[in-house]
Amino acid sequence: MKQKIAFYWCASCGGCEEAVVDLGEVILDIVEKVDIVFWPVAMDFKKEDVEALQDGEILASFINGAIRFSEHVEMVELLRRKSQLVFAFGACACFGGIPGLANACSTDELLKYVYEEAPTVENPDGVRPTPGYEVNGVKLGVPEFLERCKPLDEVIDVDYYIPGCPPSVNVIVDALNALLEGELPPKGSVIASQKSVCHECKLNATKPEKILLKSFKRVWEAEPEPDKCLLAQGFLCLGPVTRGGCGALCVKGNMPCTGCFGPLDGVMDYGAKALSYIASIIDSADEEEIEKILEKIPDPLGLFYKYSLPKSLLDGIRK
Amino acid sequence: MSADNSTDFEPKIVGIFCNWCAYMAANLAGTARMLYPPNLRVIRVMCSGRIDPQFVFYAFKNGADGVLLAGCHHGDCHYIEGNVKCLRRYKLMKKILPQFGIEPERLRLEWISASEADKLRKVVGEFVEELKKLGPLGFRGVELEVVEAEKQVRI
Numbered sequence: 001m002k003q004k005i006a007f008y009w010c011a012s013c014g015g016c017e018e019a020v021v022d023l024g025e026v027i028l029d030i031v032e033k034v035d036i037v038f039w040p041v042a043m044d045f046k047k048e049d050v051e052a053l054q055d056g057e058i059l060a061s062f063i064n065g066a067i068r069f070s071e072h073v074e075m076v077e078l079l080r081r082k083s084q085l086v087f088a089f090g091a092c093a094c095f096g097g098i099p100g101l102a103n104a105c106s107t108d109e110l111l112k113y114v115y116e117e118a119p120t121v122e123n124p125d126g127v128r129p130t131p132g133y134e135v136n137g138v139k140l141g142v143p144e145f146l147e148r149c150k151p152l153d154e155v156i157d158v159d160y161y162i163p164g165c166p167p168s169v170n171v172i173v174d175a176l177n178a179l180l181e182g183e184l185p186p187k188g189s190v191i192a193s194q195k196s197v198c199h200e201c202k203l204n205a206t207k208p209e210k211i212l213l214k215s216f217k218r219v220w221e222a223e224p225e226p227d228k229c230l231l232a233q234g235f236l237c238l239g240p241v242t243r244g245g246c247g248a249l250c251v252k253g254n255m256p257c258t259g260c261f262g263p264l265d266g267v268m269d270y271g272a273k274a275l276s277y278i279a280s281i282i283d284s285a286d287e288e289e290i291e292k293i294l295e296k297i298p299d300p301l302g303l304f305y306k307y308s309l310p311k312s313l314l315d316g317i318r319k
Numbered sequence: 320m321s322a323d324n325s326t327d328f329e330p331k332i333v334g335i336f337c338n339w340c341a342y343m344a345a346n347l348a349g350t351a352r353m354l355y356p357p358n359l360r361v362i363r364v365m366c367s368g369r370i371d372p373q374f375v376f377y378a379f380k381n382g383a384d385g386v387l388l389a390g391c392h393h394g395d396c397h398y399i400e401g402n403v404k405c406l407r408r409y410k411l412m413k414k415i416l417p418q419f420g421i422e423p424e425r426l427r428l429e430w431i432s433a434s435e436a437d438k439l440r441k442v443v444g445e446f447v448e449e450l451k452k453l454g455p456l457g458f459r460g461v462e463l464e465v466v467e468a469e470k471q472v473r474i
């Protein structure tokens with residue numbers, strides 16, 4: 001009998017699903033070897049079908065997206081029970097991702113903006129979603145909005161991490177091959193490179209031994225010179241502190257790395273490391289000049305924690 | 320953030336001090352039997368350039384109400400420019416802390432030479448007063464062990 005695998009999405013943009021589709025014909029080789037028993041975006045299986053499976057009957061579940069609603073918790077707990085292995089798939093499942101940036105605001109600020117203040121919203125009664133509502137004796141409900149957006153491993157035990165926003169095809173193939181050939185690394189491993197993005201970057205040869213910058217450039221301010229390390233040109237490239245595996249995809253497209261593969265092994269807090277690195281290459285010892293140079297980073301949280309705010313040490317610290 | 324104005328709030332300060340200057344100053348304060356508030360817990364690093372922002376954030380997460388960084392005066396760093404790197408990181412940390420809902424005043428950087436025990440005492444005293452005004456940092460981490468027994472201790 002063929003082994004079973006499942007795909008599921010929580011708070012995500014759909015990009016991770018797209019990444020699976022991007023596997024192209026590789027996916028045909030995979031369905032030769034396994035049965036996909038659950039994949040809401042592409043196949044018509046329901047929650048009941050998963051519930052009907054034996055515990056541990058699924059070889060592996062690939063779960064993308066962050067945990068934002070009570071429904072996500074319910075579904076991932078179910079999949080955890082039914083699966084031998086769980087892979088956190090993509091930056092949102094691994095570190096909270098873009099939806100995790102919502103943690104910079106309180107729940108009330110978020111709901112107020114989305115349901116009342118956003119320019120496209122017309123809601124004079126200030127109606128907000130409530131988990132339970134009764135109309136003509138019928139009970140209606142929507143999933144509950146959790147107080148924070150969480151990475152997957154805050155809710156269930158995760159066996160492996162496949163980072164990326166979305167994961168690049170090569171790391172997905174590596175993970176599937178390792179799974180199907182029984183060659184998985186130790187539990188808890190991140191399936192990507194053990195070296196930084198710079199190691200894979202074609203511009204690395206032009207990166208000076210020591211970078212010192214008098215000013216930073218934002219991508220919309222200047223066109224990068226081709227064939228010269230973006231960071232050395234002043235663009236805020238986070239390649240030096242980001243785990244490789246993508247082949248420096250963004251740099252190939254003339255964009256600086258924004259850190260979607262997350263931290264390297266041994267780093268507790270990606271944003272703190274990125275902040276530390278970028279600050280250390282400022283070419284000034286003068287307080288005022290440093291502050292002036294830092295004006296080019298108006299939103300350090302958005303820059304350094306673009307994909308990992310829910311995993312940061314300080315997330316949720318304010319009450 | 321709730322400001323606790325009760326007089327019995329004793330802020331917890333984590334100090335991360337360079338071995339060659341502020342840490343020596345703390346030793347000197349000890350041998351000179353100087354009195355200063357017991358709110359400070361010192362961690363020694365070989366240079367202020369070694370202070371990883373992760374250390375600072377970790378301290379806040381685990382119950383520090385304030386973090387005091389201290390290194391050698393400009394030109395005196397034993398590793399040439401470690402203190403300058405510390406200054407740059409400090410400036411950027413000050414900028415990001417409010418985005419986490421933490422008042423930037425809870426992080427402080429001082430240059431304190433090995434002989435400036437008195438400056439250290441003054442800085443700690445001032446910082447304690449300032450943090451008392453700010454009140455405790457609301458956090459969900461683990462409480463550091465608080466030594467309430469004595470308000471003033473010799474170190």
Ligand code: SF4
Pocket residue numbers: 197198199201202203204205207228229230231232237238239240248251256257
């Ligand atoms: S462009 Fe970015 S990823 Fe490439 S070498 Fe420079 S810093 Fe590293």
Ligand code: SF4
Pocket residue numbers: 164165197242243246247248249250251256257258259260261262
């Ligand atoms: S270059 Fe950076 S942001 Fe782009 S795909 Fe790679 S890790 Fe992600």
Ligand code: FES
Pocket residue numbers: 337338339340365366367368390391395396397398399401402
């Ligand atoms: S040796 Fe003291 S700050 Fe570098």
